[in-house]
Amino acid sequence: MTCQSSESTETIEGDRRVDNNTGAVESDESRIAAAMKELRNTGWYWGSLTANEAKEILQDTSEGTFLLRDSSQRDYLFTISAMTSAGPTNLRIEFKHGKFKLDSVVLVKPKLKQFKSVVHLVEYYVQLSRSSDKAASASNSRVSPVPPNGTVQLLLTKPVYTSTPSLQHLCRITINQRTRQVQDLPLPNRLKDYLSDYAYNV
Known part of the structure; x- marks a missing residue:
């Protein structure tokens, strides 16, 4: 039988916490790296664009037009700029846990x-917005409803x-809009891999 002092126990527990924190950091880093890879494939990620530059780009566009850029605030990674x-x-956009x-x-x-x-x-909010837009068009609504609190x-x-x-x-986006079952399509594996590499419809 062996005995262990409280000091050594605290050391072991401390090491475990360090290991857990290290794992969490590595997990966050890999998640962010994967997010960056996907964003570069979108075509609408503008990188280190300032708020004023984004405003100029969106100035003469229609309501609902948007782009994604790096956030200018340290506590956030990305920002959606929209008309x-x-x-x-x-x-x-907040990144946490x-x-x-x-x-x-x-x-x-x-x-x-x-x-x-x-x-x-x-993609989720685009689909939500497009559904809302279609519903408004179906009801012949030409003006976007304004919430009662003035927002x-x-x-x-x-x-x-x-x-x-x-x-x-x-073409990849169009196919993704029609089906999520890419592997079931009668296409060469190389083309299926290309479709699967960006499985979004926006």
Whole structure:
């Protein structure tokens, strides 16, 4: 039988905490690295763009037009810049506990969905916005409804590309809009791999 002093026990527990923290950091780093890889494939990630530069790009666009850029604030990685009925606005994306979600007021934060991928987050809100847009068109509504508290409705419907996307990428997005079962399509494996490399429809 062996005995262990409280000091040595604390040392072991401390080492475990260090190992756990190291693992968490590595996990976060790999998640962010994967997010960056996906973002570079989108065509609408603008990198280190300033808020004023984003405003200039969006100035003459229609409501719902958006782009994604690096956040200018240290506590956040990315920011969505979008055109609203009141003009361009910015919405930060928070990264916490390995998940991405939109930044918002404290009372709303717990209700916001979290995503493992930034592109998945954007895709979700684009689909939500397009559904809302279709519903408004079906009811012949020409003006975006204004919430009673005077805030502006944020829609994400059309990305601004840094340059003209390749025909291959546009075809990939179109296919992804039609099906999620890429592996079941009668296509060469190389083409299936290309489709699977970016499994989003925005």
